[in-house]
Amino acid sequence: MPKKRESREIPEELVDQLLATVENPTDLTGPDGLMRQLMGRLVEKSLGAELTEHLGYEPNEARPGRNARNGTTPKTLLTEVGKVEVTIPRDRDGTFEPQLVKKHQRRLEGFDERILQLYGRGMTTREIQGFFRDAYDADISPSLISRVTDAVQQDIDDWRNRRLDAVYPIIYLDGLVVKVKTDGLVQKRTIYLVLGVNMEGMKEVLGLWMAGSEGAKFWLHVITELKNRGVDDILIACCDGLQGFPEAIEAVFPDAVVQTCIVHMIRNSLRFVAWGKRRAVAKALKPIYQADTEDQARQALDAFEREWGDKYPSIIRSWTNNWERITPFLAFPREIRRAIYTTNAIEALNRQLRKALKPKGHFPTDEAVYKVLYLALFQAAKKWTMPIKSWDMALQQFDIHFSGRLPL
Numbered sequence: 001m002p003k004k005r006e007s008r009e010i011p012e013e014l015v016d017q018l019l020a021t022v023e024n025p026t027d028l029t030g031p032d033g034l035m036r037q038l039m040g041r042l043v044e045k046s047l048g049a050e051l052t053e054h055l056g057y058e059p060n061e062a063r064p065g066r067n068a069r070n071g072t073t074p075k076t077l078l079t080e081v082g083k084v085e086v087t088i089p090r091d092r093d094g095t096f097e098p099q100l101v102k103k104h105q106r107r108l109e110g111f112d113e114r115i116l117q118l119y120g121r122g123m124t125t126r127e128i129q130g131f132f133r134d135a136y137d138a139d140i141s142p143s144l145i146s147r148v149t150d151a152v153q154q155d156i157d158d159w160r161n162r163r164l165d166a167v168y169p170i171i172y173l174d175g176l177v178v179k180v181k182t183d184g185l186v187q188k189r190t191i192y193l194v195l196g197v198n199m200e201g202m203k204e205v206l207g208l209w210m211a212g213s214e215g216a217k218f219w220l221h222v223i224t225e226l227k228n229r230g231v232d233d234i235l236i237a238c239c240d241g242l243q244g245f246p247e248a249i250e251a252v253f254p255d256a257v258v259q260t261c262i263v264h265m266i267r268n269s270l271r272f273v274a275w276g277k278r279r280a281v282a283k284a285l286k287p288i289y290q291a292d293t294e295d296q297a298r299q300a301l302d303a304f305e306r307e308w309g310d311k312y313p314s315i316i317r318s319w320t321n322n323w324e325r326i327t328p329f330l331a332f333p334r335e336i337r338r339a340i341y342t343t344n345a346i347e348a349l350n351r352q353l354r355k356a357l358k359p360k361g362h363f364p365t366d367e368a369v370y371k372v373l374y375l376a377l378f379q380a381a382k383k384w385t386m387p388i389k390s391w392d393m394a395l396q397q398f399d400i401h402f403s404g405r406l407p408l
Helices: 012-019 025-029 034-055 111-120 125-136 142-150 153-160 216-228 245-252 262-270 275-289 294-308 313-321 334-341 344-360 366-381 391-401
Strands: 069-079 082-091 167-182 185-197 203-211 233-239 257-260
Touching: 034 069, 034 082, 111 125, 111 142, 111 366, 125 142, 142 366, 153 366, 167 203, 167 344, 167 366, 167 391, 185 216, 185 344, 185 366, 203 216, 203 366, 216 245, 233 245, 233 334, 245 257, 257 262, 262 275, 262 313, 275 294, 294 313, 334 391, 344 366
Parallel strands: 167 233, 233 257
Antiparallel strands: 069 082, 167 185, 185 203
């Protein structure tokens, strides 16, 4: 994903000096406001410095060669603060190639990034046009928006094929549905998403894949690709209760502990329960996954069976059949169990992705889906600035539980 820019601190005295000329909001952000004037002056100053470097002498110095300054050319730039009028310096020989504002360039760096941010947040082309018209007094065409967003395709391909870390202590696997128009028909496709927690405790999306529908067979393909891209070991894999899912994970990473999401187990259990009884059944299930030990959890399941087993045998069967996949999290302290027994982390991410996908309705191509998802993931990842809670404790526990498998 694109690298985050480093912020630069501006001296307070300079800010105060500039704001002394501002009496109302228009003086700051209007068509002739301070922000646009300042942007124009900075661009012109930078271009002047570039020309000085090209010619090899300052404006007031005697020129060492035949080439010299030769006036300026006016240009209107689209920037993050709106339209900015600037003058581009020229040289007599026509050999000057400015880098900040290249020949034929009409948009300053940062403008395209703003388009990508809005697109990644789910805004439609029409909404992006309206935003720039209202905020910056700039008219941009749908074709411009398309060119800007299409330009990230190589970044997407590079990101989806990048090398991964050798070890991920935790990964979460989940899918979401999108609609894509294929052969004239709008069809549902499944996006396969893998979210990892690396050795520093930071969340990282390992990849995106798309297929006709969610199934263990394609998940096997996804997990195999993780292996091929450099992942040697996964300690804990958290997933939903899809049939064949654990076996697909263990086929590639046989030492991985597969944890079935408790939240999914509860949801699946409540499908068998009438609406009026769901709160009582959910409360009765709680002692199972809040137990201190696996033995206590088993006793809680037995107690649930005595109370509800005759009425809901399917729930008992589901928890009993999946018991080995349900209980691994009980081997860890309570402080880190939440990071293990639920796929909430990836479900929260999926909610953000659905929000970005929803305004689009359906997509014309798979590439269009990847484009929106990639940009939306970049927006989401900006908030992942801290390790997950109690990570230092979790890492110590993992080192004991999975002896010799962590690259410490």
